[in-house]
Amino acid sequence: MGKCEQCGIRQLNAFKELTKDELIRLSLCKSSKEIKKGEVLFDEGEHINGLYCVRNGVCKVSKMSDNGKDQIINLIKKGDLIGERSLISNESSNLKAVALNDVEVCFIPKEEVIKNLQRNPNFTMGMMQKLALSLKNADNIIVDMAQKTVKQRLAVTLLYLHENFKTEEGINSIHLTREDIANIIGTATESAIRLLSEFKKNNLIDLKGKEIFVLNIPKLKILAEGL
Amino acid sequence: MGKCEQCGIRQLNAFKELTKDELIRLSLCKSSKEIKKGEVLFDEGEHINGLYCVRNGVCKVSKMSDNGKDQIINLIKKGDLIGERSLISNESSNLKAVALNDVEVCFIPKEEVIKNLQRNPNFTMGMMQKLALSLKNADNIIVDMAQKTVKQRLAVTLLYLHENFKTEEGINSIHLTREDIANIIGTATESAIRLLSEFKKNNLIDLKGKEIFVLNIPKLKILAEGL
DNA sequence: CGATTGCTTGACCCCCATCAATCCTCGTGG
């Protein structure tokens, strides 16, 4: 089991604020976990009782709607924390997290997180800034959902994937299914598929099997923002 | 000018965690402000450099979409804080706040808030919990926007208004226009109006001028959740 | 008392959800 004080991933989140002593203490109580593709890290309503830190891989974070569809709220990757919201509110989770590929996470028990929040104001401030950023992103998504067409939202999502997950193999290195993509956008799977092939016809993207290649970022941006 | 240590409104937010000394210090640096109906408390892109605490009245909090529509993200009332997100992120505001009726707010300068965050862990925890709650609410709104029909969202909104702003005069004591309601739901004004009169025909609500009376909460709930 | 702002209703039509059928692609077991 690795040691937190030697783990570079903490530079990507609030744990960078911890002192060496605090990191050593963290190493003693944290646990590591491996999750295979498709497995559930935690589900809605579950008491997480701690905080997950993603070391590797990608999870989709979703919430079930009344109509039975899983709306994907977020994609989390290396360095991201998940579970802080429920931890701070002292509630069970309002979200579900599922591995899109093989994922490694560390789990830090709630008591240890709270202890650090009480002792280290810099750590607390880091966590607050993370929450504040999440809130801003959420506000942006609300506006997009409310005001943009499905086509625009697909363009936004493709640009987001391109920005965050692009490899030489395409922008879908995390193996989202068409249904996943539809559940990010908030539309029917068939609609997403139809728009993808329309985008391909217009040479905005290329499709090779399930993989997606962005060909024309500027035009996608124009599409995403207006008519 | 009132004194914070005698102000009961702090019981409604994180300021309840401040000590008497801290409250007295707060009184010395805070300022009060009155905003008339329709006036702008702050706009997108503005540097707020502090935190507002609503003493009275209601503001609509919105964000401009690329298509030029103001999507209403939140309605804030007595006891609510606004500006914390930008303060913590050290950014200019991503939101706009406009008074729906005459509003009184207190303004606390950034430096004073930061000082209290550094010194009083309980206050910090209170602020974090507020952010965490806002985030959960935002997640719920995203799911509703993505997965519910306009009709369902109107039902949700009417129930929300009933829950939070109902008086004997109806549920629209804060004088939202039809356009405002449409901008909460994320639809065209005409669509919102049409659905309101449909709801009236079905005896779910009653309309007297601009005022709205909820007649059948259970049916509205059923409508809001499914078919 | 005009004039601006908000409310309401009608007409039109496109976007998109839904249902259905087919094709493709794997992983599994015979």
Added chain:
DNA sequence: CCACGAGGATTGATGGGGGTCAAGCAATCG
């Protein structure tokens, strides 16, 4: 090694939801 089954991808057809334009009405205000 191949057959087959299951889940995913794709395309077609169809109908309704809801966006948009336009016109008329009501209310509020300087």
